[in-house]
Amino acid sequence: LLSAAFLGLLATQFLTALNDNIFRWLVIGISKQHAPGHVEIMLMAGTACFVLPYLVLAAPAGYMADRFSKRTVIIACKAAEIVIMALGVGAILLGGLSTPVALALLFATVALMGAQSALFSPARAASIPEILSSEVISKANGLFNLATVVATVLGMVIGNWLADATAPRGMHETWLSAAVLIGVAVLGTLTSLFVAWRPPADPNRKFPWDAPQQTFRDLRLLASNLPLLRVALGVAFFYAVGALAQLNIDQLVADGGPAQAAAAGTEAAAASPGAAAASESAKSPLLLALVAGVCLGSVLAGLWSGDRVELGIVPLGALGVAVSSLLLFTVPQQILAHDLLSAAAGGNGGFVWAGVLLFFLGTSAGLFNVPLEAYLQHRSPRAARGSILAASNFLTFSGICVAALVFALLRLSIRGADGQVTKLLTPQQIFLLTGLFTIPVLLYIVVLIPQATIRFLVWLGSSPVYRIRVFGRHHLPQVGGALLIANHITWLDGLLILLISPRAVRMVAWAPNLEGNKWIKRLADLFGTILIDPLRPKMVITALRTARDAIKNGELVGIFPEGGISRTGQVQGFRPGMMKILEGTGAPGIPIYLEGLWGSIFSFKGGKFFWKWPERLPYPVSIHFGPPIAEPQDLFQVRQALLALGVEAAKFSTKSMLPVSRLFIRQCKARLRRFKLADSTSGQLTGGEALMRALILRRLLRRVLAADEQYVGVLLPPSVPAFLANVALAFDRRITANLNYTVTSDVMNACIRQAGIRHVITSRRFMEKMNFQLEAEIVYLEDFKDQATAADKALGYLQSYFCPAWLLDRLLGLTKVNSDDTLTVIFTSGSTGTP
Template structure:
């Protein structure tokens, strides 16, 4: 039966948390938009309104700098379900204070409450993402993160619309409606949060350092220990940079370049938000339920393509004024702009969801909350930088908004290339993903049985040169393959194999030095807690059958008694690149393109007493009759 990520929304381990974070995002944006509505209701001067609208984001973001380090430690030390209830209770108190501000129409009280809202969000942030690996299986992380990002995007949009309409529809009763709405939403979120099941603390014995400056430095260093995690965090922060620049320019873009007003701005924001939600939801399908960072380059370059096209779609000022949504949609060239805004959102989803999943998957469980807190500090810095550069570009360099979009698209490509150059794993996984998804219809089962952490040896039958790429695309953990050195040296493929730190090996009679180095590398990789994949047959099958497993696997286990995961490839013999037919005939048979291929895995085996013959029998049983 095919897995459906929406099934998580029917399960108590996920649904209450999903609703809690959605209510929180919705309420935050109702509150912030209601403040803007109150400013118009009070009829304050343009100067005062500008002051408040610039001060409000600064007050909201400031706690991320001041308290993220403390929040990360608290999220590590406390049971996660308990901390979520504490933060939602805080939200009730904060929104009650904000309600007083609305009822008395006191902007000072509202801004103090806004600062406190930022503090509450700072405390909730680390637990928001660190709880997912505690309640979801590894193969559910991508789908779960996709749902969270979709829910957040839609909640932010809905909150902005609802909050913006309060004073428009309620008129003189606007302050009362705003006060009642934010308190009711906070109470609802707290009630739902009490249904979240137990989720244990990551480091219950952690001693909290209340000094934020040295602790901030410490957790920022913690985010940089693993290159893939470090650059995933950089990618998430860049996502916030791009999102901040884009969404901050949309009000002016809707008015000056599209000829509309507030309703058209909301429409443009809705297109981007819906696109992000759709892209986030598609990630699980495209990644086949693994943490597929190969989607990240696709997302990055897709964002660039649509941002650059957004410039060319409408580079000048609007020729009409006062257009509503219907009037805009009927105007010439509008659908290109619609597709660009949706496209940016879709590829932004492809970009950010796998990054979140990788951070959760690769960070030590007892450090994850602090890693997320460090990421939040960096995110806040990128948001402030984005806002500042947007102002500088327009006020000092006199760039138009379409020119800002063009520059952002080009800069996005440069930053993406920089990230992928530093950690080639991103680009390597992208090429693997394109090759595997383009050439095969891949089905995966049982790979969630591979241990999330620690050393393990994966053994599999060997059918084609594509086998390592297919297994890599099926397993979320990086796997170091042991590969016959002549296959390792195939042009073009060699770059992918080297980037994946593949270990070339040769027979004892063929090249004893290559064999010696291979055994040393295997031993070192397993001692370091890595996942190593081998093909014990020693060569590609020539007849579709599984050849006898060589004794080298026993030598490996003798020196490194680690768990062994039997895996099998099904359907590869009838696909392209196997040795079923002559080389010419292989290329002529169309049915072998996009062949249905399966990867199946058994639970890990205790290495004690395992022999090559026993592993061969287990792999044969896994593969069954489907060669």
């Protein structure tokens, strides 16, 4: 994601969407000043002119994305954008012509801009899976969705501002529009040069001279893959709702306060810069609320998807779209109190309420769209990806056109019996219709992908309990059957495998655990669980046959070959049923090691499964996929592969562990004013006191020990001073060697020579009793009592009681210490020879 190729593509997409919307909304603003009495028609016309080229050029766009290198197509489109923006500025300068001619020139240029974007879009979308691995496609689409939506609303705001600043009719200070439009186009062309070159997907493809028929063929190709068709329709629904919301926000503000007079007033009022500002700029805060929500939703969708495409997020997004749209019906008619500034500051609850709901709508829309875009790109066949994405674009922009047309119809002016002219529906009522229409879409999604929906909701609910990290998921085959072979630690192991697998998995489970509850049994049936009970031989035979047939049919089957939950946390012996399942399938076995679950609530640690307090929340768990075992020969081979994977998992887990020195800082700060250490001679110390004394002792030892002195001896009995000496040396990133005071001086000196010890820390009272003759310089702890300055004590106090642990780590240089680094040296007793 940090490669120059991806960042260049991301920046190009952002600048393209930005310029599209700046120009479109500038033209809409100017057209409102040309025809102030037909605002809804101008909104529809601007949207239609921009998106109609997507429909007409769908086939040529797909052809270009497949026939040529996508980088070539992208750069050519960006170069064309510079020319089109120059034509757009020329059309604005001709605004003094008659209104029909001026509007025709403006909207024709908008159509040219739409044509450029239509040719650009499939090449851009098809580039993502070519330059990125499948594991990061969801994150990439989250970023693209974020960039596109930010650019869309930012472009709308800038376009509206330009319409205000250059009023009337864009003829005042036209250089502003020229500088922005052409400048953004040039910048986008420069960023497109960073896009990586890839060979054409289909260099022999013929140009579709029969464009309508080719579009039909592209649609038929898309329809032949039912999952892709459904996803494409979902993407089209997202953009249709987005277009409707964008147009509706314009009228929500226009009908809701001082902007109403400008929107519905006379042509002279509309031409006034002050009136234009009220009409075009008042909607900016609400649009920013919408885009902030989409940003959050896109980021959340990318994070929640992880390194896979997670369609289970889509129903949650659809639910949010429905609820927020329905609630927007409750926004009062007058959302602006007296002026925009007071309303945005909370002067009118309706304005704030509308902003909150639009933020929620945007968040839900981001959650809805990102997984769909990722799925469409990831699952499209490479050779036909351009055609499929072109067909998807055709559906998307058909939806946008329909949304614009429906909006114009719903906002038609009607004359009542009393002769008063009103709109057919208010913006609030249009949002209500949108919410009602989304409900059946939500129900259809839930019925269509119940497993993905349930799986994601369970994952989301379990995240406060388990913090799951997955490694080696690329070992899981994207297509074809395989047997997933995992160790068994807790009651939830099967559920965890279902949660982290990008493909559906049919788990082999012990029947008595699932048959006792009808709801659990229904869920098991929904996920295709294969039930087995060793006490029922016929069920065993049926289960093994079902699992074997599922693998032959290209499905994934999961099994715990130990035959039960481990009572020790270690991998137990394997049952022979696993080999019976693989027999004759030619499918590989995929080892899976569940690391870190021992000690959690649902493990057997402590001799019980459930009734124990969790050691920590969320509980860190790592799940490791190993390389496939092609046609395993016996149980021993599989078990050894699983054990080897467990070793790698354990090694990896230690990397995330804090070193003892950093852990001690946190433990002391957790018990800052509570009892932490004690011995019979030194008394008690709180956590804060222990940490402070260790830090002060570290400063004092640094004045005695050489900078390159790595190993330091400690000759003290088990006591608080001995403990603090070890901690102080660890804080200084030195290695302690605790010497055995029960051996002779000769044996101790042998240890000193082996470790290269130059200084030994001890006490006078202890040395007087033991009378050792050491071949090292002795440092007496008692001598430090009068050497600690006021600065030493003050700094130790501040670091212990006020400095955050993470900052103290950095001040002491402990972030450079790894958990596998040597902490201390321990010698053998020396009773049978030299230690």
